[in-house]
Amino acid sequence: MALLTQHGKEKVVAPLLAAAIGCDVVLVTDFDTDQLGTFTRDILRAGTQIEAARKKARIGMELAHLPLGLASEGSFGPDPFTGMFPLNVEMLVWIDDTLEVEVVGMASGKTNFSHLLTTDWEQAEVFARATGFPGHGIVVRPRHADDSRIRKGIATWESLREAFLWACDEADNGCAFLETDVRAHMSPMRMEVIASATRDLARKLCTPCPVCNTPGFQIVERVSGLPCEDCGAPTREARADIHRCARCGHQVALERPEKTAPAGHCDWCNP
Structure with missing residues (x-):
């Protein structure tokens, strides 16, 4: 099965599916998935969450020349119960062109998705520690949330301070905008939710239709x-x-x- 990702999702998806259903996941990296949208808002995602997952799966299938494709897509927003806490929802779509079926695994969980606009390095340090840095990555921009200048992949205190000073120097208001990096390889919390979505998918694939025996009832x-x-x-x-x-x-x-x-x-x- 083809899995298109450039953010390390295969590390949690492949072993779980191998253990549950004996699936051999083939990693596909010959396509920049950021072209389909980024959580850092460099490129806005076109379509819905499930449509983006399907597109990734189809691209991976085409590149790997396989009839089976797998891809995940996440979203972030307020929890539906109180609206007070950030929630991460993950979808993992399985496409089987041989059986002509699609099965979707889903999971939701807590996240540290948050941001801070500040001119004070001490405030930036407090924010970083509260979000789990350096285990969880941070993104930095000058001025505000929508500035096109951006530094990603920050995972050390030295690089965070350097990016903070750069952003403050670049900004006409002297502010740096910090936010959690929720790309999968920079977010251990998101990886946990992706793992839960994989387990949900595996359970569905292990549930056959009582009439035609197709997986995914x-x-x-x-x-x-x-x-x-x-x-x-x-x-x-x-x-x-x-x-x-x-x-x-x-x-x-x-x-x-x-x-x-x-x-x-x-x-x-x-x-």
């Missing part, structure tokens, strides 16, 4: 309506999961083990 939809534990009214909580085969279309609705939803999740009891 997976949840495609959740059915809401789990009754409230107090009033019995249907809530927005899921009561069943719909599993579907990507090849033959066979689907099954499986009831969840939970029989009731907490009253706190009921629009009648807790409007």
